[in-house]
Amino acid sequence: MNKIKLEFKITSQESNVEFSTIAEYKDNRIKFEDPDGILNYIIIKDETIEYYKKGEIDMKYKFDLDKVTKGYYKVMGTEFDFEIVTNELRIEEEKIVIMYDLYQDQERVNQSTISLVYESKEES
Secondary structure (H helix, E strand, C coil): CEEEEEEEEEECCCCEEEEEEEEEEECCEEEEECCCCCEEEEEECCCEEEEEEECCEEEEEEEECCCCEEEEEEECCEEEEEEEEEEEEEECCCEEEEEEEEEECCEEEEEEEEEEEEEECCCC
Protein backbone atom coordinates (compact mmCIF):
# COMPACT_ATOMS: atom_id res chain seq x y z
CA MET A 1 0.00 0.00 0.00
CA ASN A 2 1.42 3.37 -1.04
CA LYS A 3 0.91 6.57 0.91
CA ILE A 4 0.14 9.57 -1.28
CA LYS A 5 -0.33 13.28 -0.72
CA LEU A 6 -3.83 14.18 -1.87
CA GLU A 7 -5.36 17.55 -2.71
CA PHE A 8 -9.15 17.09 -2.80
CA LYS A 9 -11.62 19.69 -4.02
CA ILE A 10 -15.34 19.51 -4.65
CA THR A 11 -17.36 22.48 -5.79
CA SER A 12 -21.11 22.52 -6.28
CA GLN A 13 -23.96 24.98 -6.36
CA GLU A 14 -24.20 24.92 -2.55
CA SER A 15 -20.66 24.42 -1.31
CA ASN A 16 -16.95 24.45 -1.90
CA VAL A 17 -14.79 21.97 0.05
CA GLU A 18 -11.04 21.79 -0.33
CA PHE A 19 -8.48 19.99 1.82
CA SER A 20 -5.13 18.19 1.79
CA THR A 21 -4.54 14.83 3.40
CA ILE A 22 -2.44 11.69 3.30
CA ALA A 23 -4.25 8.89 1.51
CA GLU A 24 -3.65 5.24 0.69
CA TYR A 25 -3.35 4.14 -2.92
CA LYS A 26 -3.56 0.45 -3.80
CA ASP A 27 -5.01 -1.51 -6.72
CA ASN A 28 -6.47 1.61 -8.37
CA ARG A 29 -8.23 2.61 -5.15
CA ILE A 30 -7.62 5.82 -3.22
CA LYS A 31 -8.76 5.71 0.41
CA PHE A 32 -8.77 8.79 2.64
CA GLU A 33 -10.54 10.44 5.53
CA ASP A 34 -12.12 13.84 5.05
CA PRO A 35 -12.03 16.64 7.67
CA ASP A 36 -15.35 15.35 9.12
CA GLY A 37 -13.80 11.93 9.81
CA ILE A 38 -15.74 10.16 7.05
CA LEU A 39 -13.95 7.51 5.00
CA ASN A 40 -13.84 8.24 1.25
CA TYR A 41 -12.97 5.77 -1.51
CA ILE A 42 -12.23 6.57 -5.13
CA ILE A 43 -12.08 3.47 -7.35
CA ILE A 44 -10.47 4.01 -10.73
CA LYS A 45 -11.59 1.70 -13.51
CA ASP A 46 -10.75 1.80 -17.23
CA GLU A 47 -13.44 4.27 -18.28
CA THR A 48 -15.31 4.93 -15.02
CA ILE A 49 -14.82 6.21 -11.49
CA GLU A 50 -16.73 5.08 -8.41
CA TYR A 51 -16.88 7.36 -5.37
CA TYR A 52 -17.98 6.07 -1.97
CA LYS A 53 -18.33 7.59 1.49
CA LYS A 54 -18.73 5.42 4.59
CA GLY A 55 -19.62 6.76 8.03
CA GLU A 56 -22.18 9.30 9.22
CA ILE A 57 -22.69 9.95 5.51
CA ASP A 58 -23.12 6.93 3.26
CA MET A 59 -22.79 7.62 -0.45
CA LYS A 60 -22.21 5.80 -3.72
CA TYR A 61 -21.75 7.62 -7.03
CA LYS A 62 -20.59 6.10 -10.31
CA PHE A 63 -19.28 8.32 -13.10
CA ASP A 64 -19.40 7.12 -16.70
CA LEU A 65 -19.27 9.37 -19.77
CA ASP A 66 -21.15 6.84 -21.88
CA LYS A 67 -24.31 6.47 -19.81
CA VAL A 68 -26.48 7.89 -17.07
CA THR A 69 -25.74 6.12 -13.78
CA LYS A 70 -27.50 5.81 -10.43
CA GLY A 71 -26.23 7.07 -7.11
CA TYR A 72 -27.40 7.66 -3.56
CA TYR A 73 -26.54 9.87 -0.61
CA LYS A 74 -27.71 8.87 2.87
CA VAL A 75 -27.44 11.12 5.90
CA MET A 76 -29.21 10.93 9.29
CA GLY A 77 -31.46 8.11 8.09
CA THR A 78 -32.67 9.93 4.98
CA GLU A 79 -31.63 8.62 1.56
CA PHE A 80 -31.54 10.65 -1.62
CA ASP A 81 -31.44 8.79 -4.93
CA PHE A 82 -29.96 10.44 -7.99
CA GLU A 83 -29.35 9.94 -11.66
CA ILE A 84 -25.83 11.07 -12.49
CA VAL A 85 -24.92 12.62 -15.83
CA THR A 86 -21.15 12.77 -16.20
CA ASN A 87 -20.11 15.72 -18.37
CA GLU A 88 -16.34 15.35 -18.10
CA LEU A 89 -14.16 12.53 -16.78
CA ARG A 90 -10.39 12.93 -16.97
CA ILE A 91 -8.17 10.26 -15.50
CA GLU A 92 -4.54 11.31 -15.74
CA GLU A 93 -1.34 10.06 -14.11
CA GLU A 94 -1.69 12.07 -10.90
CA LYS A 95 -4.95 13.93 -11.46
CA ILE A 96 -8.65 13.13 -11.73
CA VAL A 97 -11.33 15.65 -12.74
CA ILE A 98 -15.04 14.81 -12.74
CA MET A 99 -17.76 17.25 -13.79
CA TYR A 100 -21.29 16.00 -13.30
CA ASP A 101 -24.95 16.85 -12.79
CA LEU A 102 -27.29 15.22 -10.27
CA TYR A 103 -30.93 14.71 -11.22
CA GLN A 104 -34.03 13.76 -9.25
CA ASP A 105 -37.29 13.19 -11.10
CA GLN A 106 -35.68 14.45 -14.33
CA GLU A 107 -34.84 17.80 -12.72
CA ARG A 108 -31.24 18.90 -12.22
CA VAL A 109 -30.71 19.47 -8.51
CA ASN A 110 -26.96 20.05 -8.45
CA GLN A 111 -23.95 20.56 -10.67
CA SER A 112 -20.55 19.64 -9.25
CA THR A 113 -16.86 19.26 -10.00
CA ILE A 114 -14.50 16.95 -8.14
CA SER A 115 -10.75 17.38 -8.52
CA LEU A 116 -8.08 15.12 -7.04
CA VAL A 117 -4.39 15.84 -7.43
CA TYR A 118 -2.03 13.34 -5.85
CA GLU A 119 1.61 12.35 -5.70
CA SER A 120 3.65 9.70 -3.97
CA LYS A 121 4.71 10.57 -0.46
CA GLU A 122 8.42 10.29 0.19
CA GLU A 123 9.23 7.69 2.82
CA SER A 124 10.94 9.19 5.87
